[in-house]
Amino acid sequence: MLDQQAPCPRCRSVQTVPISWGMPTEEAEHDAAAGRVVLGGCLVGDGDPGTQCRACGHRFGAARS
Ligand SMILES: [Zn+2]
Secondary structure, eight states: OOOOOOOOTTTOOSOEEEEEESSOOHHHHHHHHTTSOEEEESOOOTTOOOEEETTTOOEESOOOO
């Protein structure tokens, strides 16, 4: 279930993780604690980024629904 993550367009780091939008599930909180996802918050809007760079914090890409 691990997707290939796109490199950060700002710093080219491949240390990027998917952003989990919406009310976090127990699994999402577990993954966030392990650094596998970033919790984006429970307010979901149009055009939310789908990926966050762990190196510089830049958010990019389109959220997958
Ligand atoms: Zn970056």
